[in-house]
Amino acid sequence: MNPEQCAELFRRWQAADPHPTTELKYHSNFELLVAVILSAQATDKSVNKATEKLFPVANTPEAILALGEEGLRSYIKTIGLYNAKAKNIIATCRLLIDQHQSQVPDKRADLEALPGVGRKTANVILNTAFHQPTMAVDTHIFRLGNRTGLAPGKNVLEVEQGLLKNIPPDYLQDAHHWLILHGRYVCTARKPQCATCIVADLCEYKEKTAA
Numbered sequence: 001m002n003p004e005q006c007a008e009l010f011r012r013w014q015a016a017d018p019h020p021t022t023e024l025k026y027h028s029n030f031e032l033l034v035a036v037i038l039s040a041q042a043t044d045k046s047v048n049k050a051t052e053k054l055f056p057v058a059n060t061p062e063a064i065l066a067l068g069e070e071g072l073r074s075y076i077k078t079i080g081l082y083n084a085k086a087k088n089i090i091a092t093c094r095l096l097i098d099q100h101q102s103q104v105p106d107k108r109a110d111l112e113a114l115p116g117v118g119r120k121t122a123n124v125i126l127n128t129a130f131h132q133p134t135m136a137v138d139t140h141i142f143r144l145g146n147r148t149g150l151a152p153g154k155n156v157l158e159v160e161q162g163l164l165k166n167i168p169p170d171y172l173q174d175a176h177h178w179l180i181l182h183g184r185y186v187c188t189a190r191k192p193q194c195a196t197c198i199v200a201d202l203c204e205y206k207e208k209t210a211a
Helices: 003-016 029-038 044-054 061-076 082-099 108-112 119-128 139-148 156-166 169-185
Strands: none
Touching: 003 169, 029 044, 029 061, 029 082, 029 119, 044 061, 061 082, 108 119, 119 156, 119 169, 139 156, 139 169, 156 169
8 A cells, every 4th residue: 555545544534533532431541551451352342341330449559459359350250361350450550559659651661561561552551541653453453454455564563563654644643543443343354344445445455345
C-alpha cells in the first residue's frame, strides 16, 4: 500500500468515526490498566461485565490490594486465566504503591516492569491514557497489517514498526482504535465484510468476499 492509499484509508476512517476509543469501560488510568491486564485473551465485553462489579468496590491500588488475591478472584473468575491475572494485579498494585505513589506511570520501561504488563498492554496505556502515538498490535491489528498490505510482518513487532512508519502522523494517535474496531466488526478473521467495507478499494487483500 503506497503512502497516498494509506492516507486515504485513514481519512475515511476518521470521517466515519472522528473520535474512536477503547470499548473497555473505565474512569481512571488505574481502572484502564486493570481492565487491559484482564483483557488478555478475553473479550472486552467479559472484562466490562466483571469490572462493573469490581470497580465500585475497589478501584485504587490500595483497595484492590486490600481484597487480596482470593477476594479479587471472586470478581474476575468469569474471565480466562483469572488466577494468573489476580496474582499479577495484586503484585502490580504493590509496585504502584511502593514505587509510583499509587499512580500509573507514563513511561514504557516502568509500565513493562509491572507484572502482567507486556509491550502490547504498555502501548495501550501509553496511547489511551497518556495520548502518546503508540501502536498496540493485537490479533486484529496483526491480521489487518498483513491482510490490507498496510504493514506486512512476520511477527507483532514487525507489524508495529511498519504501522508506525507508514501511518501519517496526523492519524497516528487514533489509528490503534480505528484498526481494532475495523478488525473486530468489519475485517473479521473468518469472513471479512468486504462488500460493505469503506476501504475495500484501497485494501490489497486478494480474496475479497462478495457478500
